[in-house]
Amino acid sequence: xxxxxxxxxxxxxxxxxxxxxxxxxxxxxxxxxxxxxxxxxxxxxxxxxxxxxxxxxxxxxxxxxxxxxxxxxxxxxxxxxxxxxxxxxxxxxxxxxxxxxxxxxxxxxxxxxxxxxxxxxxxxxxxxxxxxxxxxxxxxxxxxxxxxxxxxxxxxxxxxxxxxxxxxxxxxxxxxxxxxxxxxxxxxxxxxxxxxxxxxxxxxxxxxxxxxxxxxxx
Amino acid sequence: xxxxxxxxxxxxxxxxxxxxxxxxxxxxxxxxxxxxxxxxxxxxxxxxxxxxxxxxxxxxxxxxxxxxxxxxxxxxxxxxxxxxxxxxxxxxxxxxxxxxxxxxxxxxxxxxxxxxxxxxxxxxxxxxxxxxxxxxxxxxxxxxxxxxxxxxxxxxxxxxxxxxxxxxxxxxxxxxxxxxxxxxxxxxxxxxxxxxxxxxxxxxxxxxxxxxxxxxxxxxxxxxxxxxxxxxxxxxxxxxxxxxxxxxxxxxxxxxxxxxxxxxxxxxxxxxxxxxxxxxxxxxxxxxxxxxxxxxxxxxxxxxxxxxxxxxxxxxxxxxxxxxxxxxxxxxxxxxxxxxxxxxxxxxxxxxxxxxxx
Amino acid sequence: xxxxxxxxxxxxxxxxxxxxxxxxxxxxxxxxxxxxxxxxxxxxxxxxxxxxxxxxxxxxxxxxxxxxxxxxxxxxxxxxxxxxxxxxxxxxxxxxxxxxxxxxxxxxxxxxxxxxxxxxxxxxxxxxxxxxxxxxxxxxxxxxxxxxxxxxxxxxx
Ligand code: SF4
Numbered sequence: 001x002x003x004x005x006x007x008x009x010x011x012x013x014x015x016x017x018x019x020x021x022x023x024x025x026x027x028x029x030x031x032x033x034x035x036x037x038x039x040x041x042x043x044x045x046x047x048x049x050x051x052x053x054x055x056x057x058x059x060x061x062x063x064x065x066x067x068x069x070x071x072x073x074x075x076x077x078x079x080x081x082x083x084x085x086x087x088x089x090x091x092x093x094x095x096x097x098x099x100x101x102x103x104x105x106x107x108x109x110x111x112x113x114x115x116x117x118x119x120x121x122x123x124x125x126x127x128x129x130x131x132x133x134x135x136x137x138x139x140x141x142x143x144x145x146x147x148x149x150x151x152x153x154x155x156x157x158x159x160x161x162x163x164x165x166x167x168x169x170x171x172x173x174x175x176x177x178x179x180x181x182x183x184x185x186x187x188x189x190x191x192x193x194x195x196x197x198x199x200x201x202x203x204x205x206x207x208x209x210x211x212x213x214x215x216x217x218x
Numbered sequence: 219x220x221x222x223x224x225x226x227x228x229x230x231x232x233x234x235x236x237x238x239x240x241x242x243x244x245x246x247x248x249x250x251x252x253x254x255x256x257x258x259x260x261x262x263x264x265x266x267x268x269x270x271x272x273x274x275x276x277x278x279x280x281x282x283x284x285x286x287x288x289x290x291x292x293x294x295x296x297x298x299x300x301x302x303x304x305x306x307x308x309x310x311x312x313x314x315x316x317x318x319x320x321x322x323x324x325x326x327x328x329x330x331x332x333x334x335x336x337x338x339x340x341x342x343x344x345x346x347x348x349x350x351x352x353x354x355x356x357x358x359x360x361x362x363x364x365x366x367x368x369x370x371x372x373x374x375x376x377x378x379x380x381x382x383x384x385x386x387x388x389x390x391x392x393x394x395x396x397x398x399x400x401x402x403x404x405x406x407x408x409x410x411x412x413x414x415x416x417x418x419x420x421x422x423x424x425x426x427x428x429x430x431x432x433x434x435x436x437x438x439x440x441x442x443x444x445x446x447x448x449x450x451x452x453x454x455x456x457x458x459x460x461x462x463x464x465x466x467x468x469x470x471x472x473x474x475x476x477x478x479x480x481x482x483x484x485x486x487x488x489x490x491x492x493x494x495x496x497x498x499x500x501x502x503x504x505x506x507x508x509x510x511x512x513x514x515x516x517x518x519x520x521x522x523x524x525x526x527x528x529x530x531x532x533x534x535x536x537x538x539x540x541x542x543x544x545x546x547x548x549x550x551x552x553x554x555x556x557x558x559x560x561x562x563x564x565x566x567x568x569x570x571x572x573x574x575x576x
Numbered sequence: 577x578x579x580x581x582x583x584x585x586x587x588x589x590x591x592x593x594x595x596x597x598x599x600x601x602x603x604x605x606x607x608x609x610x611x612x613x614x615x616x617x618x619x620x621x622x623x624x625x626x627x628x629x630x631x632x633x634x635x636x637x638x639x640x641x642x643x644x645x646x647x648x649x650x651x652x653x654x655x656x657x658x659x660x661x662x663x664x665x666x667x668x669x670x671x672x673x674x675x676x677x678x679x680x681x682x683x684x685x686x687x688x689x690x691x692x693x694x695x696x697x698x699x700x701x702x703x704x705x706x707x708x709x710x711x712x713x714x715x716x717x718x719x720x721x722x723x724x725x726x727x728x729x730x731x732x733x
Binding site: 236237238239240242243244246247249250253255256257453454455456457458477495496497501502504508 | 642643673711
Binding site for chain 2: 004008016021022024026029032034093094095100108109113175
C-alpha cells in the first residue's frame with residue numbers, strides 16, 4: 001500500500017468516523033444537557049425573536065469597536081467565504097461530495113475557485129502571523145487556536161502544491177498529503193475550536209433568548 | 219537465420235545492402251525509440267557500429283499474451299523488426315517455431331552458451347503460494363525463473379503482471395500471484411509495466427541494452443525514466459481543459475463531445491506514469507484519452523484493485539452510510555450519557571440560593 | 577526467426593484498420609473532430625517558437641537544432657496544423673532505404689521536415705531540423721568510398 005492508497009483508504013475512513021462520532025457526541029452532549037427550569041417571570045415572551053435578533057446582531061461588529069477591529073473583522077469574513085468557495089466549488093472537489101450525497105452542483109470556473117483559495121490562504125497566513133506577533137493577540141491565544149488555524153491552512157496549502165505541482169515531489173505524494181491534511185482537519189474538528197462551525201449560531205441564539213427572557217435588550 | 223555471432227548491428231545492415239544513409243535513418247528512429255533527443259543520433263550510430271547481437275530468453279508465466287501481442291503488432295515489418303534481427307530470441311514459447319522438447323532444448327543450449335550474458339524477459343506473474351498452478355514442461359514457473367535468472371545478465375519484467383502482480387494478483391488472488399521482483403533479488407531488474415506495455419517501452423529497453431550495453435536509468439519502481447518519467451496528465455492534450463475546470467460529466471454529454479478533460483469520469487492520468495499521451499497506440503492512431511475514455515492507470519501497482527475505474531481521483535474509499543450511521547449513533551449515545559451525567563450534577567432550582575444563604 | 581511464424585495477413589489487416597483512422601500524418605482531423613472535439617494542447621505555438629529561436633541561433637553562430645515530433649504530445653489534428661503552419665518550401669528530396677524517406681524544406685528556409693517511413697509506408701519517425709543543409713542530403717564518405725571502388729572496378733580492364 002502506498003501513501004496515496006493509505007490516505008484515501010484507511011486514513012480517510014478513520015478520520016471520517018472520528019469526525020462524525022465526535023461532532024454528534026459533542027452536539028448531543030450540549031443539546032441534551034437542558035437547563036434547569038427558570039421559575040422567574042419572563043420579561044419578554046417571544047424568545048425566538050430575541051434569539052434570532054441576537055444571532056444576527058452579534059454577527060456585525062459593535063459600533064464602538066468598529067474602527068479598531070475592522071481588519072480583523074473583514075478579513076475573518078473574507079477568508080471564511082473564500083475558503084468555502086474553494087472547498088465547495090473547485091471542480092475536482094465535487095466528485096468528493098457526490099460520493100457521499102449522490103448529487104453534486106455546478107462548479108465555478110477554476111480561476112474563481114482557485115482565486116478564492118489563494119485569497120483564503122494569503123489571509124490565513126497573515127492572520128496567523130499577526131496572532132503570533134501582536135502582543136495582545138499573543139496573550140489571548142491558546143494552543144487550540146494555533147492548531148486549529150494551521151489545520152485550516154494545510155489543506156489549502158497542500159491543495160495548491162498538488163494542483164500546481166509546486167514541489168519537485170511526485171503528484172501522487174502531494175495528493176496523498178492533501179488528503180492526509182484533510183484527515184487531520186477532520187480528526188481535530190470536533191475537539192477544538194473548529195467546532196464553532198456548528199456552535200456559533202446556536203450559542204448566539206441561546207444567549208439572545210436567555211437575555212431576552214430577562215428583559216435585556218441585546 | 220544464421221548470423222555470425224561476432225557481427226555487429228552495422229555489419230548486419232551492410233550485409234543486407236543497406237546504405238549509410240539507411241543506417242543513419244535506422245539510428246535516428248532508434249534514438250527516437252529510446253526517447254533520446256535527436257542530437258543523440260550520432261552517439262547511437264557510434265554505439266550501433268560496435269553493438270553485437272544479444273541472446274534473449276523470454277519466459278511466459280501467468281499471463282494473457284497481450285504483452286507479446288502489443289510488441290509483435292508494434293509497427294511495420296522492417297524497421298523495428300531489425301531490432302529483432304539484432305537480438306537473438308533464443309527461447310519464447312509463443313513466438314518460436316519449435317515446440318515441446320525441441321523448445322526446451324533450445325533454451326537449455328542458449329543458457330549454456332550465453333551463461334552470464336543473456337537478457338531474461340519475463341511476462342506474467344508467479345503463483346508463489348501454489349507453484350503447481352503454472353507449470354511449463356513439468357517445471358513450475360517459480361523453479362524455472364530461479365534457474366534461468368541465475369545465468370542472466372539482467373531481468374526485464376514485461377507487463378504489469380510480472381512487474382507488479384497484475385490481474386492474476388487481483389483480490390482474492392487465488393494463486394498467490396507475486397511480481398518477479400519478489401523472487402529475483404540479486405540481478406538488475408527492469409520493470410516495463412502496462413497492460414499491455416506500449417511496444418516502444420519494451421523495444422526501448424532492448425534497444426538501449428543492445429546499443430549501449432547498459433540498462434536505462436530507472437525510477438523508484440524500477441521503470442525506465444525515459445519512458446515512465448512523466449505522468450499521462452503531464453503530457454495530455456486535454457490538459458488545458460483540466461486547467462480551466464472544464465470536465466466531461468458523463469461519456470455522452472456536451473463536455474465529452476467537446477473533448478473536455480475526463481477527470482470526473484475516472485481518469486487516472488494524474489497518477490499514472492506512462493508514455494501513451496506522447497507515443498499513442500496502433501501506429502500513432504490514437505490512445506485511450508483521445509478515444510474518449512479516461513486512463514485506467516495500467517502501469518501502476520495495484521491498478522486492478524485500487525478503486526473503480528470510473529471513480530474520480532478525488533473520491534475516497536469511505537466505509538459507506540452504515541458505518542457513518544454507526545459512528546453517529548455511537549456519538550449520540552456518548553453525548554446522551556455525558557448530558558445525563560451533567561444534568562444529574564445540577565442541583566434543583568433554589569438549592570443554590572439556599573446554600574448560599576447558609 | 578519468430579516473425580516468420582506470424583500470419584503475414586495481419587500486417588495488411590492492421591494497415592487497413594489504421595488507414596481508415598489515419599490521414600497523411602496521423603489521425604484524420606475531420607473524421608475525429610466529431611468524436612474528440614477540436615482541442616488545443618497549446619504545443620503547436622510552442623514548437624513554432626522553438627523553431628523561431630533555433631533559426632535565430634542558426635544565423636547567429638551556426639548552431640543547428642532538431643526536434644523529434646513524435647516525442648511531443650500533440651492532440652488530434654495538431655501535427656497537421658503544425659506542418660501546415662510550417663508550409664512547404666522549394667526543395668524536396670527523397671531516398672529509399674529501409675522504406676521511403678522524405679526531406680522537405682519548409683516555407684521558412686532553414687527549417688526542414690524529415691520524415692522516415694517504414695517499408696509498410698507508416699511514419700517511423702518525423703524530425704524538424706533547423707540547419708542550412710540536412711546531413712542526410714550529403715553523400716556519406718563510406719558510401720562515396722564503396723562507390724569509388726565500384727567505379728574503379730567498372731573501369732578496370
Ligand atoms: S483527461 Fe486525464 S490525463 Fe488528460 S488532463 Fe484530464 S485528467 Fe489529465
